[in-house]
Amino acid sequence: MNKIGFDSKKYVEEQSRYIAERVSHYDKLYLEFGGKIIGDKHAKRVLPGFDEDAKIKILQRLSDKAEIVICVYAGDIERNKIRGDYGITYDMEVFRLIDEFRSLGLSVNSVVITRYHGQPNTKLFINKLEKRDMKVYTHKSIEGYPSNVDMIVSKEGFGSNPYIETTKPIVVMTAPGGGSGKLATCLNQLYHENQQGRSAGYSKFETFPVWNISLKHPLNMAYEAATVDLKDMNMIDNFHFEAYKEVAVNYNRDIEIFPVIKRIIERITKKESIYQSPTDMGVNRVGFGIVDDEVVREASNQEIIRRSFTVQCDYKKGLLGKDIVSSMQILLDQANLKQTDRPAVQPARDYAKRCRKRSETNETPAVIAFELKNGQIVTGRTSNLMDSSSAAILNSIKQLANVADEIPLLSLAILETIQKTKSDVLRNRRPVLNANEILIALAISAVTNPTAQMCYNKLYELEGVQAHSTVMLKKDDEQILRNLGIDITSDPEYPSENLYYI
Known part of the structure; x- marks a missing residue:
């Protein structure tokens, strides 16, 4: 809660x-x-x-x-x-x-x-x-x-x-x-x-x-993390102190x-x-407006960790320099935080490690872990049928609706038809279904399938879910997760060795 x-x-x-x-x-x-x-x-x-x-x-x-x-x-x-x-x-x-x-x-x-x-x-x-x-x-x-x-x-x-x-x-x-x-x-x-x-x-x-809170309060440190690429730093406003003998924080x-x-x-x-x-x-x-300082501190610490992943991914994409990564690490250290303090991180990495052992390639397995608002961790991985975002969404709403894992929400025949359309008609070389396509299929299935309808209604409960991916997601999938209200972080790894990655 x-x-x-x-x-x-x-x-x-x-x-x-x-x-x-x-x-x-x-x-x-x-x-x-x-x-x-x-x-x-x-x-x-x-x-x-x-x-x-x-x-x-x-x-x-x-x-x-x-x-x-x-x-x-x-x-x-x-x-x-x-x-x-x-x-x-x-x-x-x-x-x-x-x-x-x-x-x-x-x-x-x-x-x-x-x-x-x-x-x-x-x-x-x-x-x-x-x-x-x-x-x-x-x-x-x-x-x-x-x-x-x-x-x-x-x-x-x-x-x-x-x-x-x-x-x-x-x-x-x-x-x-x-x-x-x-x-x-x-x-x-x-x-x-x-x-x-x-x-x-x-x-x-x-x-x-x-x-009017302390300089090193996690809430103010989270602001520094959010603007680390601008090299903003919080400081005591010396002008304010000289004028009023009152400590105030500015940047x-x-x-x-x-x-x-x-x-x-x-x-x-x-x-x-x-x-x-x-x-x-x-x-x-x-x-x-702050009514519970401890709640704000914990939320701010989680934001600092989230921003550290963003910086690492932007560095991997060539959007930021090494100095920004170093500045972000200093902030993490000052806040006494580790990236694994984000609850969804280790379960995603552990599942990816198990998948790698079964894999015949050296590519990092694409796995997402969702931390639901009740604290439960639900995972999803990329398969030949759908990507990790889609799998995690479906697994999560089934969990929220108390639907057994073995009960299928979507007809395999329908999903394979969509894949065939992507590959044969639209000439897409990667017909794995993404989150947008899976959500459309779920919405259509909900019209005639009561179980799908029950799970579809649980999509609204994904708002506020914390998630972590072992690979950087495509922009479309990132946006779908944001639209659902899911806060996603990613390890700075590409899902494949292909250079053309959107």
Whole structure:
């Protein structure tokens, strides 16, 4: 049974009230949203009980006062940067965000292309947006940003970038990912607002790190693990301590850039900033929603381990350097954790070892172990019929429905027909059925087979299941498991020696 460590309702109420109080000091507040507004899976994993759409609910409470601007860096469009959790490029993520926000009744003002200098793919992206009646602004790079304050706060700096016309007192700046230019866009707006005689302010809404818990709390260490590729490090906010004699946690980039941001804001507003520290700039109240610290600590430790597998797999794929792997190992050691502290890991490896003894090849056997929410471990392996993801899903729902292992859910004749279609009609050289195909077959079988229907109904209970694979999965299978709410990790091993692996 899942334990609860976080009160999401209390958090939404506290956070909404705090943002409303902050905006009361200005004609307009530019609120930089860090992390994910929709579907914050990281927060959900490390704060059991956290509503992954809590930020959206906060915005919906403020919807009559708020509108959204989406920033995206032109360079990320040019190189087709991928958002890992959805497996889509940043330009497609912008489209997805616009659709999501609109469906939730939130006002999307515009899209801002940052550091734009006529890049060809970005031009096409702008054209697509404008053809769909979406307002688009382009901001160029400013020479010397962020250190050359004289240049930045001038007609040749912020003054050369267009002002984004907004109508509501809260303007939320969000983006598909980090490095998209949200801060620069907020400061650009402050410059133009002040030039037009309006009082405007800036604040930052970052869920992590949590400023009012200890520096080495597993929750804050899990944030470091999640951003290890960015080389973010949690630090004591020395500015906050000097001003208030109060210990607060922030991260290196915010602390390092704070004096510059403070100078820019003071130059724009021509008065002393109300902010004495980067923590002051934040409006994060997530720490006040923690109701069981031990539950949060355990969940955060599991996230650190999960991230260590992600780093190793990305290194194997050539996406990260050895230095990132070393940094991740240091985090594991500091937290006194081993990868086998993840309960699904050793059973998967042990089963793979037994399969290897029976195998005639040297390839790593593809095995997945599911840790069900009741603590039971269920395994599945790749066979000539289906892959390990499919086998583990079927075995798990049979276990949850108390269906004997020897009772077949799916007709072998149907599965073989699907395989034949893949190989003979679609000319697929690997007709092993994947998770998507097996789930479709299960849904069809459930119409006429009561046992299949009973097991099909148990699919919803897979949400929150922890899983580990002895090989790296294909993107399609990874996404299916994510869609089911299963948290999957993998050993950094390819399932075969073939170079063409998707």
